[in-house]
């Protein structure tokens with residue numbers, strides 16, 4: 113067997129090769145060690161970077177970081193990596209939102225504000241128990257606490273925190289800014305701080321600037337809230353005023369009330385919608401626009417309603433005026449008619465020459481008085497008077513003097529009878545008189561007295577003093593009498609008076 117083919121492949125050459133191989137292996141092991149360290153560092157950095165992402169993963173990450181200190185060969189590390197993988201799988205299956213680990217932030221704040229450790233613990237417990245509705249609430253609670261308090265300790269962050277911890281806080285600050293609702297005016301400042309955080313600049317000044325920015329945002333939001341509150345208060349006043357104006361319009365009738373209810377309903381709906389939108393609104397300007405548009409709608413609705421109501425009121429007023437005018441005309445017409453009726457009735461029942469009731473009125477009255485006598489069983493007497501030889505007066509002094517004589521006689525008869533008595537011109541030179549309550553005997557006494565009065569009177573006829581006499585027939589009401597029967601008896605008495613010499617009274 114040939115072990116060495118030539119002199120170059122002799123034992124010296126083999127040794128040289130062996131030593132080279134040993135060098136190579138040593139180099140490889142060194143490189144392997146460097147790589148292992150690099151890998152460990154990478155994993156540690158990775159563990160730090162994702163710390164705070166999920167509190168279920170954080171214990172695993174802490175343990176992995178600790179185990180990596182003794183290198184990659186640790187069996188414990190393999191187990192822990194396997195447990196971490198399982199936790200990751202569980203996490204993917206669980207929909208629970210992740211909660212950022214804020215322990216470093218609280219640790220830092222605890223050092224800055226040792227006077228508020230209790231409050232910080234409270235906020236932390238609330239945060240870890242997910243009692244804040246969102247991250248914004250959590251940040252605001254922290255800001256509340258530190259807003260008016262200067263830090264007691266002036267920490268040099270670079271010295272106090274390890275690079276890894278500073279990085280974790282850095283990440284949390286970036287997340288904080290990402291999660292916070294930044295108004296547009298602060299967007300540029302927030303972006304600058306984020307860039308500084310990404311660029312890993314010194315944490316102390318960035319933290320101060322971040323807190324200052326968040327405080328400024330908080331102040332801005334507060335002033336916006338105040339402005340919104342003032343605006344809503346003014347809006348409420350306006351709406352109240354509108355409501356008063358709207359309900360102040362007189363709802364006089366049912367239709368108007370119904371229309372008013374419809375308007376109230378429309379306005380209420382608008383206000384409800386407005387309230388809902390204003391409660392949910394986070395920005396003032398869009399809210400102002402919504403409110404302004406709703407107010408315009410409400411105002412238009414009320415104006416339209418008022419216009420319609422005014423038109424209806426005007427129309428009702430015009431109708432009322434027309435009706436009133438028509439009513440006045442009807443009243444006037446009615447009054448005219450009544451006057452005419454009265455006149456007609458007067459004319460129908462009055463004698464135009466003597467102005468005494470005429471025969472028609474006498475007949476009505478006689479029927480009434482007889483009915484009364486029947487009811488009250490009281491006496492009543494009828495007298496029929498006739499001017500003696502009146503034709504001679506007419507013939508001697510003229511018809512006009514005759515008329516004058518009739519007027520004088522009528523006045524005398526009327527003047528000398530009682531208020532309850534009734535005197536009428538029956539026709540021509542004939543007069544009648546009804547005496548309720550008087551029997552024939554007492555009526556005769558009265559008739560005689562009257563006859564003598566007339567006999568002793570005179571009238572002027574063309575400068576002549578002329579005396580006249582009258583004859584009278586008297587009849588007392590008896591049961592069963594009619595107008596005609598009682599008149600006929602009196603007329604019979606008159607006839608007898610004429611027959612027996614005139615200027616006398618005869619009872620029949």
Ligand SMILES: Nc1nc2c(ncn2[C@@H]2O[C@H](COP(=O)(O)OP(=O)(O)OP(=O)(O)O)[C@@H](O)[C@H]2O)c(=O)[nH]1
Pocket residue numbers: 498499500501502503504506510511512513514515518539540541610614
């Ligand atoms: N001036 C005037 N005369 C009248 C009126 N009515 C009737 N006479 C007249 O009265 C007269 C009545 O006359 P007679 O009926 O004859 O009776 P007399 O002359 O009164 O005689 P005795 O009745 O018998 O006493 C007539 O000449 C009628 O023209 C009247 O309204 N005015």
